[in-house]
Amino acid sequence: xxxxxxxxxxxxxxxxxxxxxxxxxxxxxxxxxxxxxxxxxxxxxxxxxxxxxxxxxxxxxxxxxxxxxxxxxxxxxxxxxxxxxxxxxxxxxxxxxxxxxxxxxxxxxxxxxxxxxxxxxxxxxxxxxxxxxxxxxxxxxxxxxxxxxxxxxxxxxxxxxxxxxxxxxxxxxxxxxxxxxxxxxxxxxxxxxxxxxxxxxxxxxxxxxxxxxxxxxxxxxxxxxxxxxxxxxxxxxxxxxxxxxxxxxxxxxxxxxxxxxxxxxxxxxxxxxxxxxxxxxxxxxxxxxxxxxxxxx
Amino acid sequence: xxxxxxxxxxxxxxxxxxxxxxxxxxxxxxxxxxxxxxxxxxxxxxxxxxxxxxxxxxxxxxxxxxxxxxxxxxxxxxxxxxxxxxxxxxxxxxxxxxxxxxxxxxxxxxxxxxxxxxxxx
Numbered sequence: 001x002x003x004x005x006x007x008x009x010x011x012x013x014x015x016x017x018x019x020x021x022x023x024x025x026x027x028x029x030x031x032x033x034x035x036x037x038x039x040x041x042x043x044x045x046x047x048x049x050x051x052x053x054x055x056x057x058x059x060x061x062x063x064x065x066x067x068x069x070x071x072x073x074x075x076x077x078x079x080x081x082x083x084x085x086x087x088x089x090x091x092x093x094x095x096x097x098x099x100x101x102x103x104x105x106x107x108x109x110x111x112x113x114x115x116x117x118x119x120x121x122x123x124x125x126x127x128x129x130x131x132x133x134x135x136x137x138x139x140x141x142x143x144x145x146x147x148x149x150x151x152x153x154x155x156x157x158x159x160x161x162x163x164x165x166x167x168x169x170x171x172x173x174x175x176x177x178x179x180x181x182x183x184x185x186x187x188x189x190x191x192x193x194x195x196x197x198x199x200x201x202x203x204x205x206x207x208x209x210x211x212x213x214x215x216x217x218x219x220x221x222x223x224x225x226x227x228x229x230x231x232x233x234x235x236x237x238x239x240x241x242x243x244x245x246x247x248x249x250x251x252x253x254x255x256x257x258x259x260x261x262x263x264x265x266x267x268x269x270x271x272x273x274x275x276x277x278x279x280x281x282x283x284x285x286x287x288x289x290x291x292x293x294x295x296x297x
Numbered sequence: 298x299x300x301x302x303x304x305x306x307x308x309x310x311x312x313x314x315x316x317x318x319x320x321x322x323x324x325x326x327x328x329x330x331x332x333x334x335x336x337x338x339x340x341x342x343x344x345x346x347x348x349x350x351x352x353x354x355x356x357x358x359x360x361x362x363x364x365x366x367x368x369x370x371x372x373x374x375x376x377x378x379x380x381x382x383x384x385x386x387x388x389x390x391x392x393x394x395x396x397x398x399x400x401x402x403x404x405x406x407x408x409x410x411x412x413x414x415x416x417x418x
Binding site: 086090091094095097098099101102103105106131134135138147149 | 307309310313314316317351380381382383384400401402403405406407409
């Protein structure tokens with residue numbers, strides 16, 4: 001038996017938007033209305049008026065109730081469609097992507113000339129981008145359904161940051177951007193390592209993409225606050241409040257030169273908050289942006 | 298020589314992973330659907346079973362359940378290789394007795410082979 005109140009909470013509906021709540025509220029109003037009608041109508045000694053007015057009010061209320069129930073059914077239906085979509089998309093999109101990746105892996109082990117190696121590298125990069133996109137979409141879908149699961153483990157945040165930076169070495173080099181990491185302390189935390197990796201990855205990715213060459217990114221860890229500072233194009237003031245919104249991409253000078261889905265920060269924020277942490281930023285157009293991530297131990 | 302049974306309906310994956318595992322010195326049996334997969338497991342008693350979940354005839358969950366109920370196959374380690382990732386599915390796999398599971402799309406060929414070798418050791 002699906003609990004409709006939990007569903008409304010998961011879908012982040014306010015009480016006045018939540019059909020079951022409205023239904024109960026209406027039921028109470030119906031009972032009060034019927035009692036009131038009874039008392040008023042009983043002042044007239046004709047039973048027909050009494051029965052008529054009570055029935056009339058009841059019919060109106062029941063009709064409205066019917067439409068409310070329709071609304072609830074629709075929500076449940078859409079929810080089921082979303083879950084099915086995620087399941088289908090994850091399997092159907094990932095299967096050919098797996099085949100692509102493993103075949104490329106097998107090809108890599110054969111004798112290739114330089115030109116062929118170059119082409120293979122291009123195939124691998126495209127695959128990497130696609131799988132990243134599919135995973136992003138799946139994460140967004142799970143976030144929307146309120147289904148983020150935090151698998152807790154103990155890990156070193158310093159180590160995770162260093163590993164993540166390493167993954168960006170080739171991209172940073174290609175964009176003539178330097179990444180420096182300093183830490184005043186070693187932080188061991190309890191949390192979902194993979195999700196935190198995604199959080200850090202997304203912020204560093206943005207920092208690199210929105211920097212103009214030669215770029216400089218300074219990452220620093222002080223106590224339990226991680227800051228990622230770039231000297232890139234920054235975020236225009238009027239767009240700053242939209243930065244964490246789904247699919248939002250800042251309308252700055254580099255927008256058309258960079259690829260992106262606008263999902264990175266939306267996902268990062270959801271993952272940080274699922275860890276009871278906080279993520280925020282300071283930015284000045286043409287000067288740069290600094291992102292701050294505060295995590296609970 | 299260790300015997301691996303690979304139950305997977307996607308032929309390109311059968312070919313690529315099968316070849317690679319043979320290069321590593323394993324003997325590889327292929328099954329393209331759940332029914333053939335279960336029957337081959339019973340007949341050949343491999344050292345490791347690689348099992349996909351979305352399969353024709355009999356799906357992976359069904360096959361896993363039957364493998365664990367059958368005396369001849371219940372002790373063979375099963376590694377589920379899937380692209381499904383819902384919590385409900387993953388929980389079910391572990392409850393049915395899979396040794397481990399991997400989301401195929403998140404690993405490249407080298408990583409998968411390395412994990413398989415680890416499980417076989």
